[in-house]
Amino acid sequence: MGEPTEGASGALDALNRRASRARVPVWALWELTHRCPLACRHCYLEGAREGAELDARETDLLLRELADAGTVFLVLSGGDPLVRDDFLDVVDRARELGFAWKVLTSGMLVDDAMADAIAARLPLEVSMSLHGLRRAHDEIASRPGAFDAVLGAARRLIARGVRVLLKTVVTPAGAGDVAAVRDLCDRLGARHVVSTRHIPGFDGGEAQDPFCLSDAQLAGQLDGGASAPVGPHRLLRPDEALCNAGRSALAISPRGDVRACLLMREVCGNVRETPLSEIWRGEAMRRLAGLVAGGRARCASCADAAFCSYCPGLAEAETGDPLVPAEAICREARLRRERYEARA
Amino acid sequence: MERYYTRSRTVASRVVAGEAVLVRMPDARLYCLNGRASRMWVRADGRATGLALADGFEPSVARAFLDEMVSAGLLERSSSPLEVAEAFPQNVVWPEAPPASEAPEIVDSQPVDTTAGCIPPETEIACYGLPQTFSV
Numbered sequence: 130m131g132e133p134t135e136g137a138s139g140a141l142d143a144l145n146r147r148a149s150r151a152r153v154p155v156w157a158l159w160e161l162t163h164r165c166p167l168a169c170r171h172c173y174l175e176g177a178r179e180g181a182e183l184d185a186r187e188t189d190l191l192l193r194e195l196a197d198a199g200t201v202f203l204v205l206s207g208g209d210p211l212v213r214d215d216f217l218d219v220v221d222r223a224r225e226l227g228f229a230w231k232v233l234t235s236g237m238l239v240d241d242a243m244a245d246a247i248a249a250r251l252p253l254e255v256s257m258s259l260h261g262l263r264r265a266h267d268e269i270a271s272r273p274g275a276f277d278a279v280l281g282a283a284r285r286l287i288a289r290g291v292r293v294l295l296k297t298v299v300t301p302a303g304a305g306d307v308a309a310v311r312d313l314c315d316r317l318g319a320r321h322v323v324s325t326r327h328i329p330g331f332d333g334g335e336a337q338d339p340f341c342l343s344d345a346q347l348a349g350q351l352d353g354g355a356s357a358p359v360g361p362h363r364l365l366r367p368d369e370a371l372c373n374a375g376r377s378a379l380a381i382s383p384r385g386d387v388r389a390c391l392l393m394r395e396v397c398g399n400v401r402e403t404p405l406s407e408i409w410r411g412e413a414m415r416r417l418a419g420l421v422a423g424g425r426a427r428c429a430s431c432a433d434a435a436f437c438s439y440c441p442g443l444a445e446a447e448t449g450d451p452l453v454p455a456e457a458i459c460r461e462a463r464l465r466r467e468r469y470e471a472r473a
Numbered sequence: 474m475e476r477y478y479t480r481s482r483t484v485a486s487r488v489v490a491g492e493a494v495l496v497r498m499p500d501a502r503l504y505c506l507n508g509r510a511s512r513m514w515v516r517a518d519g520r521a522t523g524l525a526l527a528d529g530f531e532p533s534v535a536r537a538f539l540d541e542m543v544s545a546g547l548l549e550r551s552s553s554p555l556e557v558a559e560a561f562p563q564n565v566v567w568p569e570a571p572p573a574s575e576a577p578e579i580v581d582s583q584p585v586d587t588t589a590g591c592i593p594p595e596t597e598i599a600c601y602g603l604p605q606t607f608s609v
Contacts, residue, residue, distance in 0.1 A: 139581060139582075139583035140503045140504070140505045140581035140582060140583040141503055141583055141585060141586065143505065143581060144489065144494055144503070144505060147489060147490050147492070148489055148490070150490070151489070151490035153489050153490060155487070155489055155494070196487070196562050196563045197563055197564045199487050199488070199489050199490075199563070200487070201485065201486075201487045201489065201494050201496065202496075224482075224485075225562065226562040226563075227485050227486050227487060227561075227562040227563065228485055229485035229496035229498060229501075229585070230485075251483060251498035251499060252498075253496070253498065253501045253585060254501070292501065
């Protein structure tokens, strides 16, 4: 056997490269439902196209199609997938079909019995949002007791050997709590990640504005709150792909709409009407898979390019065009450069 | 005595572009197999013997690979066959056969960090803002 490798340049990167070259959707994010016990004030699902969720027969068929397509990692998301009565049935079927699965949940429904059931089904990880400490989280989630529910769920799962990830999407209300939340996660034994980007809502995005960070707040949270500024990175070649969306990743909505990623709004097809394999090979998905760095005309001479972590999905969600940068992306890159130059 | 090999039920797996990707779920560790090892993996249905899995390849080398897979908890070994073969849960389209000299091998192994699903390979700044798409 070759020497095992640790870190980002090992087997997973090799798999991503191989899958992208061969266009195999090894990553699938499936929103099982948009229903959720919480009503987070910055939730981007506001205005999302609704309709009947895929039923048991459709769910089974989709899982089979994903297996044959080569999907390895199945991320069950929502809403909160646990509100579906058949959530555990879906997981059982996914395991029978050989998926490595994980779930994103609000944590509100993870009692002892559900924690037992999840642990027995060997998830890669259970992910929950933690918007800040108690006051900030409950306020943003619009639900008193939500903070305690997340902590309770995390403790139950961790006690059963389940890996838990808590994610903080930083808002002005929760920005001051990030360090304390990180400490809390350390004490719990949970992984913690921070996101500074807010996703425009399906209804147009203006509702996101109150949740945008000031420049000072954002600069303090960039790169996971790293104390040392992140330096310039290698520029993508003009012919290099912008991300893996549509190349080795896809997203599916509760009603079966297939998109290249969760953020991209363009629907490439619906599994109720078209086999997944045809959608994946179809013109719309191939076009999105073919987005390359050189297609971003506005970025060609940007002084911040080496500090930019461009996201075509966020760009499309904000501007309607995956190749026209979102203001949020440009602001991050500018702040990252300024922070780096100030230290340098 | 004949020994029979079955893919462990605690392992998730797929064949991607002719090579098997295995995820040992209890500790979320990813394994990648080469072409010959991938064919052996897919055929380990609980009714296949070590000799059958070797498929003409040098038996001692094949046996060493199977031992390694069993030690890693990826394969289960039994002295009796399963009553019903466990079909591989994917219709696999194999590319051309591996070279005759290619020995079965685990080519790489790494803990899974699924934060990176959307990130283009080889860029140095991670996609911090992704909404849990493949992070999470």
